[in-house]
Amino acid sequence: MADKKDLTIAIGADHAGFVLKQTLIGSVLSDCHVIDLGTDSPTPVDYPDVAKRVAAVVAAGKADFGVLICGTGIGMSMAAGKIRGIRAARCTEPVSAELSRRHNDANVLCLGARITGVELAKKTLEVWLTTSFDGGRHARRVGKIE
Numbered sequence: 001m002a003d004k005k006d007l008t009i010a011i012g013a014d015h016a017g018f019v020l021k022q023t024l025i026g027s028v029l030s031d032c033h034v035i036d037l038g039t040d041s042p043t044p045v046d047y048p049d050v051a052k053r054v055a056a057v058v059a060a061g062k063a064d065f066g067v068l069i070c071g072t073g074i075g076m077s078m079a080a081g082k083i084r085g086i087r088a089a090r091c092t093e094p095v096s097a098e099l100s101r102r103h104n105d106a107n108v109l110c111l112g113a114r115i116t117g118v119e120l121a122k123k124t125l126e127v128w129l130t131t132s133f134d135g136g137r138h139a140r141r142v143g144k145i146e
């Protein structure tokens with residue numbers, strides 16, 4: 001896995017995830033190049049609009065990974081997963097985050113700010129960013145998704 005300082009991360013959140021997004025940018029992502037695609041305040045926005053912006057940047061190869069945050073992480077994962085080339089994983093804890101990288105080569109992490117507490121969310125993102133895809137038999141399976 002590349003050093004975090006070599007990673008470009010596209011990140012987005014709706015109003016429910018806005019505060020956690022700011023926290024993650026200032027902590028786990030402080031060494032990364034971050035493309036912040038909003039939202040920029042607690043004013044309500046529609047999560048599919050944000051998911052589409054982040055997914056498009058990742059799918060175009062302009063970011064190594066994407067991070068999306070809404071209340072549960074569910075809506076963001078549904079929306080991002082519609083974009084060709086995006087493998088969005090909604091993870092609530094570090095074990096799922098690790099396996100979503102090792103087995104599924106997830107390229108977008110979806111977090112739920114109303115589900116996962118701040119410290120656990122930080123750990124979940126840290127593990128996700130620093131875990132590599134195992135390849136091998138998993139590459140064949142991921143190929144079938146594509």
Ligand code: RB5
Binds near residue numbers: 076
């Ligand atoms: C917004 O209230 C909420 O529905 C959204 O953040 C998300 O949880 C949807 O999946």
